[in-house]
Amino acid sequence: MLAYAKTGAFIALLLAIGAGEARAQVRLGAVLSVTGPASFLGDPEKKTLEMYVDDINAKGGVNGQKLQLVVYDDGADANAARTFATRLVEEDKVVAMVGGTTTGATLAMIPVFEEAQIPLISLAGAIQIVEPVRKWVFKTPHTDKMACQKIFADLKQRNLTTIALISGTDAFGKSMRDQCVAVAPQAGISIAHEESYGPRDSDMTPQLTNIKGKPGVQAVVNPGFGQGPAIVTRNYRQLGITLPLYQSHGVASKQFIDLAGPAADGVRLPAAALLVAEKLPGNDPQKPVVVSYTDNYQQKTGQPVSTFGGHAYDGLMVFVEAAKRAGSFEQAKVRDEIEKTKNFVGTGGIVNMSPNDHLGLDLSAFRMLEIKGGDWTLVQ
Amino acid sequence: MSELLQFAFSGLTVGAVYALVALGFTLIYNSCDVINFAQGEFVMLGGMTTVFLGLAGVPLPLAACLAVVVTVAVGLALHRFAIEPARGNGAVVLIIITIGASIFLRGAAQVVFDKRFHSLPPFVGGDAIRIAGASILPQSLVVLAGAVIILVLLWSFIERSLIGKAMVATAANELAARLVGIDTRATVGLSFAISAAIGAVAGILITPIALTSYDIGTLLALKGFAAAMLGGIGSAVGAVVGGLLLGLLEAFSAGYVSSQYKDAVAFLVILIVLLAMPRGLFGGAPVERV
Numbered sequence: 001m002l003a004y005a006k007t008g009a010f011i012a013l014l015l016a017i018g019a020g021e022a023r024a025q026v027r028l029g030a031v032l033s034v035t036g037p038a039s040f041l042g043d044p045e046k047k048t049l050e051m052y053v054d055d056i057n058a059k060g061g062v063n064g065q066k067l068q069l070v071v072y073d074d075g076a077d078a079n080a081a082r083t084f085a086t087r088l089v090e091e092d093k094v095v096a097m098v099g100g101t102t103t104g105a106t107l108a109m110i111p112v113f114e115e116a117q118i119p120l121i122s123l124a125g126a127i128q129i130v131e132p133v134r135k136w137v138f139k140t141p142h143t144d145k146m147a148c149q150k151i152f153a154d155l156k157q158r159n160l161t162t163i164a165l166i167s168g169t170d171a172f173g174k175s176m177r178d179q180c181v182a183v184a185p186q187a188g189i190s191i192a193h194e195e196s197y198g199p200r201d202s203d204m205t206p207q208l209t210n211i212k213g214k215p216g217v218q219a220v221v222n223p224g225f226g227q228g229p230a231i232v233t234r235n236y237r238q239l240g241i242t243l244p245l246y247q248s249h250g251v252a253s254k255q256f257i258d259l260a261g262p263a264a265d266g267v268r269l270p271a272a273a274l275l276v277a278e279k280l281p282g283n284d285p286q287k288p289v290v291v292s293y294t295d296n297y298q299q300k301t302g303q304p305v306s307t308f309g310g311h312a313y314d315g316l317m318v319f320v321e322a323a324k325r326a327g328s329f330e331q332a333k334v335r336d337e338i339e340k341t342k343n344f345v346g347t348g349g350i351v352n353m354s355p356n357d358h359l360g361l362d363l364s365a366f367r368m369l370e371i372k373g374g375d376w377t378l379v380q
Numbered sequence: 381m382s383e384l385l386q387f388a389f390s391g392l393t394v395g396a397v398y399a400l401v402a403l404g405f406t407l408i409y410n411s412c413d414v415i416n417f418a419q420g421e422f423v424m425l426g427g428m429t430t431v432f433l434g435l436a437g438v439p440l441p442l443a444a445c446l447a448v449v450v451t452v453a454v455g456l457a458l459h460r461f462a463i464e465p466a467r468g469n470g471a472v473v474l475i476i477i478t479i480g481a482s483i484f485l486r487g488a489a490q491v492v493f494d495k496r497f498h499s500l501p502p503f504v505g506g507d508a509i510r511i512a513g514a515s516i517l518p519q520s521l522v523v524l525a526g527a528v529i530i531l532v533l534l535w536s537f538i539e540r541s542l543i544g545k546a547m548v549a550t551a552a553n554e555l556a557a558r559l560v561g562i563d564t565r566a567t568v569g570l571s572f573a574i575s576a577a578i579g580a581v582a583g584i585l586i587t588p589i590a591l592t593s594y595d596i597g598t599l600l601a602l603k604g605f606a607a608a609m610l611g612g613i614g615s616a617v618g619a620v621v622g623g624l625l626l627g628l629l630e631a632f633s634a635g636y637v638s639s640q641y642k643d644a645v646a647f648l649v650i651l652i653v654l655l656a657m658p659r660g661l662f663g664g665a666p667v668e669r670v
Binding site for chain 1: 383386387389390393394397495496497498499506508510515517586589590591593596599631632634635639640642643
C-alpha cells in the first residue's frame, strides 16, 4: 500500500513538473521528412531546428518564454503529414509551424493550418506553395523558376540568346525544364532544341550529338539532379563541344565536381550563397550569417552543410524575429509581422516579404558560380 | 556520317554494360533454371566495394580484387542461406527469393556504404579517341574487351569443361544428375560464385563510365535481363549480342527518333523479336526433357 502511495506521489510530482514546464513554454511545430526518400532534406532540417531552438532557449527564449519544438516525421508521406498537422493544431496547440519538407506534404497540410489560422512556413521548393498567395502560408527556399531566371540573366550578359536544353526526366529535371521553358520568352531567350535523358542513363552522347549538330545554338542548359548532369558534362567534353554549359542548382555540391572530374571545368551554375560561404567577399551582407551557420552546423553534427538545413534556419528565424516584433505569440499578430519581414538576412538570401509575396527572395539569392580547377569561383 | 558513328559508339558503350550484366544471368540459369534478379546487386557490390576500399587507402588494383572476393562471398551466402534451403520449391519460388535478396542487398548497401554516387578513375587514359568526327572513351573499349573475354571464358567453361557440363546436366534434370554422380548442391553453389564474380568484374569495369551508387542494380538487372532474353537466355553468345543490340537500339532511337521514347522503342523491338522468336536470337530449339 505504501509502495502504491509512493508511486502515486511520484507520478503526481512528475505531472506537476510537466505542467509547470508546459505553461512556461510556447510550442513550435515541425512536420519533416526525417526518414524515407526525402531524408537528405528532412534530416538536416530537423538537426538545424533542434540546434537553434536549444540555442535560443539558452539565451533566454523569445518574449521571455522558452520555445518547445514538436517534431513529427512524415517519412515523405503526404497523408501522414496531414495527420500530424491535425495533431499539432488540436493536441499540441502550436503557435506556428516550420515545415513540411516536401511540396506534397506542404500542400496536404495547408488546409489544416489555414482553417486553424496558424502561420505555416514551408521548407519545400515548389512555387505553387506561395502562388497564389495564401494568408497563413509562407516559404523560405528559392524556386526552380528563379534558377532559370538567374541562368538566363547570365546568358544575356554574355550576349547568348539561343540555347538548347537537355533535361532529366525525373521530377526535379521535369519541373525545372517546365519553368525554364515558361520564363524563357520574358528573358529574351529562345530555346532552339530540346533533349532529355532518363535519370539512370549512363551515356548521353546521342542527345548531345544532336545538339552539337543544331545550327545557331550558343549555349546548353542542363536542368537535372543526381548523376545525370555529371555524365552529361563528361560526354559534353568527350564530344569536344565548346559552347558554354550551364548546370542547375540541383547539382551544386562538391560531389558533382568529383563525379564530373576535369570535364567540369568551365561549367556554370546558380547556387545558394551558403555553398560558397568562405568565398563570399567580406562586404557581402550574407557572409556573417552563412559562415556562422556553416560553422555551427558542422561543429554540432560533424556533417557537411547543405542548403536544406539552411532553409530550416531561415524559417525558424523569420518566425522568431516576427514574434519578437509582435511582442507576443498571438497568431494573427505573428502572421502580420512575418508578412512585414524586411531585409532579413538568411542563409537563402535577403528576405523582403509583402502581402503579394510570401517568399520574399529575389535573384540575388542565387550566386552564379563557375567551376575552375576543381573548385567554385564566383562569377561577378 | 559522323553522327551515325557517334550513335554506334554510344550504343556499343551502353551495350557492353548490358552485355556484362546479361552474362551474369547465363550461368545460374544454366545450372538451376533460375533467373537471379540479385545479379544487378552483384554489379553494384563490385563497384561500391572497390570505391570504398579505394577511399580507405587500399591501392585500386588490390581493391578491385578484394571487391570480387567480397562479392563472391555474398553470392555463396545467398546460395547457402536463401536458395539452398528452398531447393525443390520450383523455379518461381527461387526467382522470388532472388528478388527479396536484391532488396535486402540494396538496403544493406545503403547502410554499409552510403546513398551518394561514386566514380572510379578510368583504367587507361581519360581522353576520348576520335575517329572520323566521332569519339569514344578508352574505358568503353575496356568494357567491350571485358565482355568478350568473359564470354570466351564462360563459353569454354560451359561447353568444354566437365564441371560446365555438370551444371547443364543439373539444370536439365537434378535427380538424373545426382544419379550419375554429380554433386548438384556444390554445382549450383559454384554457379552462384562465378556469377557473382562476373557481376563484380562488370561493376568494376563500368563504374568509370556509368558511375555507381547503392541502387544502380535494379535498372541494370532489368536491362541486362531484357538483353539476355533478346539474345536467348542461357546462351553466353546471346547475352553479349543481346546486350550490344539493346544498347545500339537505345542509342539510335535516342539519336534519330526521340530521346523521350528511347526506352520504349528499344523494348518494343524486343517484344517484336520475342513474338517471332520466343526463345530469343540464340536460344535454339526447345529441348524435350524426358
